Amino acid sequence: MVITDTESRLGYGRTRVTLEPHGEIDAGSVDQLDELVRSALCGGAHEIDVDLRDVTFMDTTALRVLQQAREVLTSSGGYLCLRNPQPQVRQLLRLTALCPGPVPDIDLTIDGV
Numbered sequence: 001m002v003i004t005d006t007e008s009r010l011g012y013g014r015t016r017v018t019l020e021p022h023g024e025i026d027a028g029s030v031d032q033l034d035e036l037v038r039s040a041l042c043g044g045a046h047e048i049d050v051d052l053r054d055v056t057f058m059d060t061t062a063l064r065v066l067q068q069a070r071e072v073l074t075s076s077g078g079y080l081c082l083r084n085p086q087p088q089v090r091q092l093l094r095l096t097a098l099c100p101g102p103v104p105d106i107d108l109t110i111d112g113v
Helices: 030-042 060-075 087-095
Strands: 002-011 014-025 047-051 054-058 079-083 106-109
Touching (some): 014 030, 047 060, 060 079
Parallel strands (some): 014 054, 047 079
């Protein structure tokens, strides 16, 4: 798995970090995602966007990292946005109730729709 990350200043001292993982996120590769999420949180990010467009597989280890990020962000008024999940990843998110439907702190979106 490869992850690219970018940081944006949103004004009023708020920061958004965008993560773009590629490939499979599983027990063998989740440490890289965990490290980047923790770095973003420790760096004061208020919003984390995860573009899942190029993720071909994700298991529960990745879900754990995303759930922990969601909890930290929502406790400080921030949010986690999961974008462009492939059908199998979208199904996993819905089945595990990480994103059962529209909720204010997780925005499961598809760009351009």
